[in-house]
Amino acid sequence: MAMLQGRRILLGVTGGIAAYKSADLVRRLKDAGADVRVVMTRGAEEFVRPLTFQAVSGQPVHNSLLDPQAEAAMGHIELARWADAVLIAPATADALARLAHGLADDLLTTICLATEAPLAVAPAMNRIMWAHPATRANVDQLRARGVHIFGPGAGDQACGEVGAGRMLEPLELVDATAGLFGSSLLRGVSVLITAGPTREPIDPVRYITNRSSGKMGFAVARAAVAAGARVTLVAGPCNLPTPAGVERVDVETAEQMLEAVMARVDAAQIFVASAAVADYRLAQVAASKIKKSQDAMQLELVRNPDILGTVAGLQVGPFTVGFAAETDDMHAYAEDKRQRKGLDMIAANWVGRPGTGFDADDNSLEVLWEGGGASLGPAPKLQVAEELVRLVAERYSDTVQA
Numbered sequence: 001m002a003m004l005q006g007r008r009i010l011l012g013v014t015g016g017i018a019a020y021k022s023a024d025l026v027r028r029l030k031d032a033g034a035d036v037r038v039v040m041t042r043g044a045e046e047f048v049r050p051l052t053f054q055a056v057s058g059q060p061v062h063n064s065l066l067d068p069q070a071e072a073a074m075g076h077i078e079l080a081r082w083a084d085a086v087l088i089a090p091a092t093a094d095a096l097a098r099l100a101h102g103l104a105d106d107l108l109t110t111i112c113l114a115t116e117a118p119l120a121v122a123p124a125m126n127r128i129m130w131a132h133p134a135t136r137a138n139v140d141q142l143r144a145r146g147v148h149i150f151g152p153g154a155g156d157q158a159c160g161e162v163g164a165g166r167m168l169e170p171l172e173l174v175d176a177t178a179g180l181f182g183s184s185l186l187r188g189v190s191v192l193i194t195a196g197p198t199r200e201p202i203d204p205v206r207y208i209t210n211r212s213s214g215k216m217g218f219a220v221a222r223a224a225v226a227a228g229a230r231v232t233l234v235a236g237p238c239n240l241p242t243p244a245g246v247e248r249v250d251v252e253t254a255e256q257m258l259e260a261v262m263a264r265v266d267a268a269q270i271f272v273a274s275a276a277v278a279d280y281r282l283a284q285v286a287a288s289k290i291k292k293s294q295d296a297m298q299l300e301l302v303r304n305p306d307i308l309g310t311v312a313g314l315q316v317g318p319f320t321v322g323f324a325a326e327t328d329d330m331h332a333y334a335e336d337k338r339q340r341k342g343l344d345m346i347a348a349n350w351v352g353r354p355g356t357g358f359d360a361d362d363n364s365l366e367v368l369w370e371g372g373g374a375s376l377g378p379a380p381k382l383q384v385a386e387e388l389v390r391l392v393a394e395r396y397s398d399t400v401q402a
């Protein structure tokens, strides 16, 4: 992970059970070439002894704001200046609240106020605490202030419950931390992305959907975070983990996806529509399971809203990138979509062919814009996404400067 080579990471450890994983995180960050210093809160020391972090980091652990000896060695201002990035993992609900309110009553919170380095937090707490409106408001406030929120993941929790609130695994955090030092092509730019399929209900047990896995859209989200963007991902039903540093909004139907997009589009400078949105939905969803009493049956379908077209048609809208999934005449159909919908860019791919498009791990894209184009891949979707993000960033900065 070349992006972490020689980087100075200040790791803040707060008092949650996930603190035991942070010792491994230090090792993994060091394996990636980073220089790591650890700051522990008093609560963290209840879970893991400072000696553990001293052993794995090879450096003294910092834990006191008011210890003259410690301050004389490397005080809070020196630590704040030393860091290329501050990562707090685990970040408890209490730590998030104290950061959101700008408290500076211990060494870690004081460093967070005194540093100009990027700050990232990896929340870890019980799922109900994570869902609590107070925590939501604190996280929103931190995010609005430019703090990177890594995770949390979902699954079994130490408290015996199952849900969102687990700290991301050390390797995922290393990946996300490296993203802080990725290219700065989209530094500070807000990117809104749709991904995956939509699911249009027929009755309480059946629905219409398509073969999209979400892999392409999630890869674009990862690549945009690595390029420094603030990323919101509106995802249809996908069985994929949320990329670190991404705010994810889960939806099911095209109408829900449109609503989620329109609620966030004003804050976005770039919109990328990689979702495979169902073009039609049922005119009437049956309230009860439809019985198989007839040999044949007809379903009446009506058109779904065109999310991409709606965003592209806004008077003051973001730089808009569409996708085109084609089985024939890809170039001609994609160029027609680009012009008809008034898009800044379109990324066309073949579907219905093995090894590319829907659900495949690799993809090829033909990217078209006014007066130009580029072919990307075949390559793994993340690599194709990184190249697409580079093209989008170039074209976007041209339009901003024009």
Ligand code: PMT
Binding pocket: 194, 196, 197, 211, 212, 213, 214, 215, 216, 217, 254, 273, 274, 275, 276, 277, 278, 279, 304, 305, 306, 307, 308, 309, 321, 322, 323, 324, 325, 326, 337, 349, 351, 357, 358, 359, 360
């Ligand atoms: O998810 P994967 O398994 O990784 O597969 C990736 C992919 C093949 C789904 C992806 O690369 C892709 O091509 N996404 C767009 C699929 C699609 O719906 O294409 P389309 O040609 O039907 O639609 C054109 C564009 O309009 C797309 O940007 C689509 O998001 C958008 N659209 C379509 C219909 C609609 N009602 N609203 C929309 O916003």
